[in-house]
Amino acid sequence: MNVIPKSVQDLIDELAKLPGVGPKTAQRLTFYLLRGSDENIRGLGEAVLNLKKAIKYCALCCNLTDEEICRVCQDKSRDPEIICVVSEPLDVVAFEKTGYKGSYHVLGGIISPVEGIGPDDLFIKELLLRIKNAKPKEVILAMNPDLEGETTALYIQKLIQPQLVKITRIARGLPVGGDLEYADEVTLTRSLEGRREY
């Protein structure tokens, strides 16, 4: 007999749709909320419903923002002449931890024929227009070092080459703290190719 009330089962079902959340975890989270205060529930519920309300894409870099122009693009201390092209907003969060002082361009995804995502689904037109207008010193292609990332990087590199801008790709090699012994051969090959003189 299903003894779980409908509103409880509804939340279990909704939570179980999230990636990495199975039915057991969804149950556990739901009953945690049930035991918690009404305030907790309201906080979470409203945060979910408000998530997209004020969100738009930055008119310059296409990152998610709640203003017309995002905080990075507004910041006068950042170098607008260096554009780091990433696929996702979370990649910007990652680069911000490094102390990088240039600007960004967020593609909003990666070219993936398997998932039916083509160049037109990404903010590539916006990037081209921006490069044409702003004539930056350097465009850093910072997609993930996997098949789709390399494909997207190559595609963009070919598109912007005619504009005579310096195009770079982030280094691929051994991660800091990594172990040579366990590195795959492609990574090792890249780390040899990318070796630098002292």
Add this chain to the structure above:
Amino acid sequence: MNVIPKSVQDLIDELAKLPGVGPKTAQRLTFYLLRGSDENIRGLGEAVLNLKKAIKYCALCCNLTDEEICRVCQDKSRDPEIICVVSEPLDVVAFEKTGYKGSYHVLGGIISPVEGIGPDDLFIKELLLRIKNAKPKEVILAMNPDLEGETTALYIQKLIQPQLVKITRIARGLPVGGDLEYADEVTLTRSLEGRREY
């Protein structure tokens, strides 16, 4: 620089409050929702907000329900003379998978001095009253076989003993599929004590 818009950060913060959800997972889930449809977001948000709206405690067994009397207590095919006392609604879900045909009583927690939960915080008074009125054949104490569960079981056993009802405790022993070699000595001792003749 914090580049995450406020509404996005709000949801990350709220999700990170859930047990087992760290800031990284909260970020991943939030951006998953951002990429998803508005319908998904509305579904989850409303499920959270509606969670407790129609929920009350069953007037008989104190389980969570959206009716006055829960589905198990309403079911005429169940034996009201056997009451299985559990600590949480999820324990009822677990027992329902076994084909158990008696009724339940949900305590709504476990006696835990460490967390400041005493007998008065649980539905123990309701259990006593129910036993006094309904005079069941048997009360099964089905709390977890841990320190707090045993304490709670012992406490309830002493309280209802004067009512001359048969009181049992679920068996403790080796789990099915378990391995003797890796069993702890307390479990093994219990499995010896609880041995049964063929």
